[in-house]
Amino acid sequence: MKVEFTYQFEELAIDMDRLRKGLGYSEEPIPELFIDYLKKVKEDCRELTDICGAFRICEELQFADNKRSFFADGAEFKVGRTIAQKLRKADKMAFFVCTAGKTISEKASSLLKGEDPVFGYVYDIMGSAIAEAVADEVQHHIEQQMLPLGAKITNRYSPGYCHWNVSDQHKLFSLFDENPCGVSLTESALMNPVKSVSGVIGIGQDVEFQDYQCSLCAMKDCVYRSDE
Amino acid sequence: MKDELLKKLSACVEFGKTNKAALYPPQMKGEDGADEITSQLLDEGVGAQEILTGGLMPGMEKVGIKFRENKIFVPQVLMSAKAMGMSMVHLKPFFISGAAKQKGTFIIGTVQGDLHDIGKNLVAMMVEGSGYKVIDLGTDCLAEKYIAAIKENPGAAVGLSALLTTTMVNMEQITKDIKAVFPETLVTIGGAPVNDDFCLKIGADNYSADPQGVVDFLNTKIA
Ligand code: B12
Numbered sequence: 358m359k360v361e362f363t364y365q366f367e368e369l370a371i372d373m374d375r376l377r378k379g380l381g382y383s384e385e386p387i388p389e390l391f392i393d394y395l396k397k398v399k400e401d402c403r404e405l406t407d408i409c410g411a412f413r414i415c416e417e418l419q420f421a422d423n424k425r426s427f428f429a430d431g432a433e434f435k436v437g438r439t440i441a442q443k444l445r446k447a448d449k450m451a452f453f454v455c456t457a458g459k460t461i462s463e464k465a466s467s468l469l470k471g472e473d474p475v476f477g478y479v480y481d482i483m484g485s486a487i488a489e490a491v492a493d494e495v496q497h498h499i500e501q502q503m504l505p506l507g508a509k510i511t512n513r514y515s516p517g518y519c520h521w522n523v524s525d526q527h528k529l530f531s532l533f534d535e536n537p538c539g540v541s542l543t544e545s546a547l548m549n550p551v552k553s554v555s556g557v558i559g560i561g562q563d564v565e566f567q568d569y570q571c572s573l574c575a576m577k578d579c580v581y582r583s584d585e
Numbered sequence: 586m587k588d589e590l591l592k593k594l595s596a597c598v599e600f601g602k603t604n605k606a607a608l609y610p611p612q613m614k615g616e617d618g619a620d621e622i623t624s625q626l627l628d629e630g631v632g633a634q635e636i637l638t639g640g641l642m643p644g645m646e647k648v649g650i651k652f653r654e655n656k657i658f659v660p661q662v663l664m665s666a667k668a669m670g671m672s673m674v675h676l677k678p679f680f681i682s683g684a685a686k687q688k689g690t691f692i693i694g695t696v697q698g699d700l701h702d703i704g705k706n707l708v709a710m711m712v713e714g715s716g717y718k719v720i721d722l723g724t725d726c727l728a729e730k731y732i733a734a735i736k737e738n739p740g741a742a743v744g745l746s747a748l749l750t751t752t753m754v755n756m757e758q759i760t761k762d763i764k765a766v767f768p769e770t771l772v773t774i775g776g777a778p779v780n781d782d783f784c785l786k787i788g789a790d791n792y793s794a795d796p797q798g799v800v801d802f803l804n805t806k807i808a
C-alpha cells in the first residue's frame with residue numbers, strides 16, 4: 358500500500374525552537390532583521406504547493422540472524438545493530454519519503470549563491486524544518502491509522518544515521534514504483550530536491566516509541582543537539 | 586584618522602555592518618558601514634593592501650574565532666561576509682591590476698555527487714576575508730574541474746567539501762587525480778562526515794572542522 362499526501366505550509370507544526378537554533382539564537386532575542394526575514398519567508402511559504410509526504414507499508418519482513426539487518430519485500434536493509442534492535446519487535450515497516458519541495462530548495466540555494474545569502478539561509482533552515490515537519494505528520498498519520506488495529510509505532514530512523522549507510526536509500530526508493538513525491542535519488546544517494554528526508558518506522562503491538570534520541574548520534578557538537 | 590577608520594572597518598566586518606542604511610546590527614544603526622568607510626579610506630590615500638590587512642583581515646579573524654567557539658552562528662557570519670563583500674567591491678580593481686596582492690589563491694568546490702554548498706560557501710568567504718583570492722567551483726565537481734583551475738592558478742591550494750558519507754568517498758579519487766598531475770598541490774578537506782583519519786587515509790594534506798582551521802593551515806603553508 359502506497360500513500361502520498363501534499364501539505365499546505367499552514368497545516369504543518371514547524372518547530373520554532375529548531376528555527377531559532379538554526380539562526381543561532383536559542384537564548385538571546387533574535388535581531389529585528391532576522392525576525393523580518395523569518396516573517397517574509399513564512400509568508401512566502403504559504404504559496405508552496407509541492408510540500409509532500411509519501412509512505413509505503415511492507416508486511417513481508419524478516420530479520421537477519423546477525424542482528425544488524427532485516428529484509429523487507431526481499432530487499433536487505435543493513436540498518437546496523439542499534440536501529441535493528443529498536444525495530445526488532447515490529448511486524449510491519451512503514452518506509453517514507455518527505456520533501457519540502459523543489460520550490461523552496463531552489464529558492465534557498467539561488468539566494469544563498471546570489472543577492473542575499475542571509476535571506477537564503479533563512480529559507481534554507483525553513484526548508485529543513487518543513488521537511489522534518491512533514492515527517493512528523495506522516496509519522497502521526499501512521500500512528501493514528503494503527504491505533505484501531507491495536508498496533509504502535511517506533512521512532513523514525515533514516516539512512517545515514519547511526520551506522521545505517523546512506524547508500525541504502527537506493528533500496529528504500531526501490532520499494533516505491535515511481536519517484537515518491539517527485540523526489541529522485543542520485544547515484545551517490547542524494548535526494549533531489551535537497552530538502553528531503555527518508556526513513557523507516559516500525560509498526561507492531563510490542564514496539565516502543567522513545568523520546569528523541571540525540572544520544573544515539575555521534576555528532577557531539579551539532580547545533581541541533583538536545584541531550585545535554 | 587587612518588587607524589581610526591581601519592578599526593571601524595574591522596568592526597563593520599566583525600559585526601556585519603554593510604552600509605549606513607543597514608539596520609543590522611541594531612547597535613550600529615545610523616553609523617557608516619563597510620561601504621562608506623572603505624571609500625573614505627581610499628580617499629585618504631590608504632592603499633588597498635593596507636585596507637585588506639589592517640581592516641578586513643582582523644575583522645574576519647574575529648569572526649572565524651567566534652564562529653569556532655560557537656559564540657556566533659551562520660547568519661551572523663553571512664552578514665560579516667556581506668559587509669566584507671561591500672568593501673571588496675572597492676578593492677577588487679587594485680587586486681586585478683596588481684597594485685595590491687592577496688596572500689595566495691584558494692580553489693574550493695563540493696565534490697562530485699554532492700550538492701550541498703552552505704558549508705563550502707562559508708569556508709570560501711572566510712578564506713577570502715583572510716586575504717586570499719578564492720575561486721569557487723560550485724557543487725558536484727569532477728576532478729578535471731579542480732585540475733583545470735589549478736592549471737590556471739599555479740601554486741593554488743585546493744579545498745574539497747562533502748556532506749554525505751556516500752560522496753565523501755569521491756574525495757579519495759579526486760585527491761589522487763589532483764596529486765597525479767600536481768604532486769605539490771595542497772589539498773584540504775572538510776564537511777560533516779569527514780575527519781582526520783579519513784584525511785590521512787586518502788592522502789590529503791589537511792582536514793579542518795571549521796573555516797578558521799583552513800585559514801590557519803593556509804597561513805602556515807602558502808602565505
Ligand atoms: C540540516 C540538515 C539536514 C536538512 C537539510 C539538508 C541540507 N543540506 O540542506 C535535511 C533535514 C533536509 C537533511 C536531510 C538529510 N540528511 Co542531514 N543534516 C543536516 C544537519 C543537521 C546540518 C547540515 C548543515 O546545514 N550544516 C551547516 C553547515 C554550515 O555546516 P557544514 O555544511 O557541515 O559546513 C561546515 C563544516 O563542515 C566545514 N566545512 C564544510 N565544507 C568544508 C570544506 C573544507 C575544505 C573545510 C576545511 C571545511 C569545510 O565548515 C563549514 C562551516 O563550519 C547535519 C548534521 C550537522 N550538524 O552537520 C545533517 C547531516 C548532514 N545529514 C545527514 C543525513 C544522513 C541526511 C539524510 C541522508 C537523512 C535521510 N535519509 O533522510 C538526508 C539527505 C538529504 C538529501 N537531500 O539527500 C548526515 C550525513 C552523514 C552521512 N551519514 O552521510 C548528517 C551529518 C547528520 C548525521 N548526524 O549523521 N539534513
